[in-house]
Amino acid sequence: MKVLIVSLAYLPFIGGAELAVKEITDRIEGIDFDMVTVNLDKKQKSIEQIGKIKVYRIGNGWLGKYFFPWQALKKATELQTEKKYDVVWAVMANQAGIVALKFKEKFPEVKYLLTLQEGDSLRRIWSRTWFMRKTYKNIYRKADQIQAISTYLAKRATSYGFKGKIEIIPNGVDLESFKKVFLPAETEALRQKLGILPHEKVIITTSRLVFKNGIDTLIKAIKELPVKVLIIGSGSWEIKLKSLAQELGVRDKILFLGYIDQKNLPIYLKMSDIFVRPSRSEGLGSAFLEAMAAGLAVIGTKVGGIPDFLRDGENGLFCEVNNPSDLSAKIQILLNDNSLRQKLIDNGSQLVVKDYDWQKIALGMKDIFQSL
Numbered sequence: 001m002k003v004l005i006v007s008l009a010y011l012p013f014i015g016g017a018e019l020a021v022k023e024i025t026d027r028i029e030g031i032d033f034d035m036v037t038v039n040l041d042k043k044q045k046s047i048e049q050i051g052k053i054k055v056y057r058i059g060n061g062w063l064g065k066y067f068f069p070w071q072a073l074k075k076a077t078e079l080q081t082e083k084k085y086d087v088v089w090a091v092m093a094n095q096a097g098i099v100a101l102k103f104k105e106k107f108p109e110v111k112y113l114l115t116l117q118e119g120d121s122l123r124r125i126w127s128r129t130w131f132m133r134k135t136y137k138n139i140y141r142k143a144d145q146i147q148a149i150s151t152y153l154a155k156r157a158t159s160y161g162f163k164g165k166i167e168i169i170p171n172g173v174d175l176e177s178f179k180k181v182f183l184p185a186e187t188e189a190l191r192q193k194l195g196i197l198p199h200e201k202v203i204i205t206t207s208r209l210v211f212k213n214g215i216d217t218l219i220k221a222i223k224e225l226p227v228k229v230l231i232i233g234s235g236s237w238e239i240k241l242k243s244l245a246q247e248l249g250v251r252d253k254i255l256f257l258g259y260i261d262q263k264n265l266p267i268y269l270k271m272s273d274i275f276v277r278p279s280r281s282e283g284l285g286s287a288f289l290e291a292m293a294a295g296l297a298v299i300g301t302k303v304g305g306i307p308d309f310l311r312d313g314e315n316g317l318f319c320e321v322n323n324p325s326d327l328s329a330k331i332q333i334l335l336n337d338n339s340l341r342q343k344l345i346d347n348g349s350q351l352v353v354k355d356y357d358w359q360k361i362a363l364g365m366k367d368i369f370q371s372l
Contacts (some may be wrong), residue, residue, distance in 0.1 A: 001030065003088075004036070004080070006091065008065055013040050016283070020171045022197055034056065039061070040065075059071060087111045087372055090114045098139060115147045140157050140160040140161065145164055147166075147167045149305060150168065151307075173289045173290055175353065178294045180266050182266075182270050193293040200227065203227050204230040204291075205231055209234055212280050212281045216241060219323075221325070228254075229291070230272060244270050267292055270295065275296045276300075276336050295345055296348075299318075300318065302321075325368075
């Protein structure tokens with residue numbers, strides 16, 4: 001079987017969707033994978049092998065995203081002449097979905113699989129696609145099958161008129177990395193490097209610094225709390241969030257650590273006490289699952305795909321969206337109630353091991369490919 005993947009971005013540019021493609025394809029035998037994607041920084045090879053995927057990069061920098069539907073369709077057509085693909089796999093209903101839609105129209109014998117990973121709210125996506133709404137709906141409607149990472153995204157596909165089979169297969173967690181045990185001396189050395197005192201409790205969030213992840217709510221919530229906050233990630237809201245922390249007088253409580261590679265992330269989680277992301281929207285929330293695997297109690301909001309795995313009082317706590325006072329109260333509960341915090345940690349860890357192992361998820365994806 002031969003599968004052509006269409007994705008706006010791929011390694012070394014990594015988000016949840018890109019990581020999922022790598023983890024899944026690395027674990028699947030008997031399928032040949034090619035990919036067409038954008039050369040986002042103009043520095044990547046035009047053709048290279050990454051894991052089990054032969055990657056073809058087109059375009060010239062980030063502006064290439066806007067020309068991607070036309071350039072990628074041309075490249076995909078050339079590859080189809082040579083390779084004769086069985087499946088075209090669009091990673092998200094964005095420009096990649098347009099390419100897969102047009103490719104399907106041109107080669108109707110090729111099955112079209114759409115993966116939904118989007119974290120933005122329905123309103124935000126709708127406002128960005130007003131000028132192409134018929135085409136955007138057809139990205140969903142014309143797929144032979146849809147794989148969604150959460151119930152929330154599966155319902156979105158139905159709302160856009162998709163009437164075919166939808167399979168919910170979430171993203172997973174690299175259990176070997178995030179369950180790794182570090183020596184006390186290792187975590188203590190990192191705390192000292194960051195200037196965190198032995199008695200200080202640590203709140204951590206790993207998030208793109210954008211509106212949807214609600215990090216401004218977290219900053220507002222910690223004013224009266226005796227904590228240090230680690231904010232790991234980068235994004236368009238970084239300057240705004242630093243300014244907010246300064247205005248509220250909490251800048252000394254917060255360490256903006258920027259982007260940290262996945263392989264180095266587990267020790268930061270292990271040295272922390274509570275994971276928080278007060279999201280305004282969320283496709284699934286893989287960062288929560290990674291934190292659970294690392295042995296942290298988590299606090300999130302009841303939005304998007306988060307309720308698929310987070311049960312209030314069982315394996316985490318819910319806080320209200322856009323409500324710093326409520327979030328502050330929930331953090332305070334976990335700081336004061338060690339037995340509850342340990343219960344959430346134990347149940348969260350068991351859930352991730354049971355349902356979110358990449359090997360199990362890869363087998364589910366292989367079944368989808370073979371059933372198309």
